[in-house]
Ligand SMILES: Nc1ncnc2c1ncn2[C@@H]1O[C@H](COP(=O)(O)OP(=O)(O)O)[C@@H](O)[C@H]1O
């Protein structure tokens with residue numbers, strides 16, 4: 001049983017405020033990923049959890065116990081770093097068991113048993129007699145994980161552990177980390193700047209920006225209902241298209257188009273049914289549409305869709321799709337079309353969209369105030385955390 005709780009946690013380094021008041025609960029056995037651009041405070045947050053940094057303000061609780069001022073070695077958490085931090089002069093075996101031996105709490109037999117089990121779990125028995133310089137990056141990272149596992153910690157804290165591996169190995173290790181977590185069930189906080197890694201690994205994902213939490217949600221929810229513009233543009237590749245539009249009579253109006261915004265029986269968020277004030281009387285918004293929710297078409301199959309004109313500027317064949325950069329009025333819009341779609345720069349095309357996948361953001365605060373899917377189905381729950 002290990003839950004981690006961050007309460008209004010803050011950390012400053014002289015005049016740099018790295019972490020600006022985090023509130024977060026990591027559930028027992030959860031795999032939580034913290035993602036955000038470089039410098040947003042991810043590592044600092046993890047180091048605070050490990051006790052390697054002392055909080056400027058706020059509290060950290062483990063299973064309800066205040067550990068804010070507790071030394072790292074008293075916390076029983078294991079941290080794994082991007083650069084592995086193995087001792088170069090020690091074999092894999094020594095690297096893994098060194099911490100247990102120096103703690104002095106374990107008999108040789110216990111240590112041997114833990115080593116054997118970890119080596120089996122990670123499939124690293126062959127590496128135990130090698131020194132790090134005779135191991136590949138992936139092998140070193142496995143040994144570093146082995147060192148974390150043998151301690152049988154209450155929580156794993158992983159800071160970009162796969163960043164130094166090549167793309168193929170990273171994907172393989174991602175799957176192995178998921179398997180390992182299923183097997184051990186240890187509460188895990190995993191930090192990365194890579195949104196794909198966050199989406200594939202996290203049971204829940206925390207998106208951070210500039211020392212603050214922008215949204216906490218399961219990956220699909222982040223993708224489908226981003227709470228603000230920052231999350232909308234950070235999660236998903238290629239990024240969501242953003243267009244400045246006017247709002248008029250339930251339509252989004254741009255220089256180049258005017259499209260109806262679906263509103264279900266419940267009305268859009270901010271609209272009280274019958275109030276006659278769609279979107280709370282707002283007159284402008286930023287319309288967000290993901291490239292994969294747009295398509296090239298002569299005529300839309302759905303009568304609710306009103307296709308709009310665009311000019312193709314650049315095409316990028318991605319193999320499994322074709323990315324077309326188009327100009328729509330004065331704006332650039334990326335469209336992820338079917339592979340081998342026959343379009344060339346200069347072509348005048350019609351663009352259709354998935355009407356259930358339109359998003360509106362406040363132009364000033366960046367907060368989402370409408371997701372078409374939510375307006376059509378269950379009451380949309382947006383604006384939970386943070387603005388842009
Ligand atoms: N020991 C330190 N001394 C001074 N500034 C630091 C220190 N550690 C981190 N920072 C600053 O705090 C901010 C957050 O850093 P960090 O947590 O490493 O971000 P991330 O891991 O998300 O890239 C950055 O502006 C960074 O320069």
Ligand SMILES: [Mg+2]
Nearest residue numbers: 039042043044
């Ligand atoms: Mg970092």
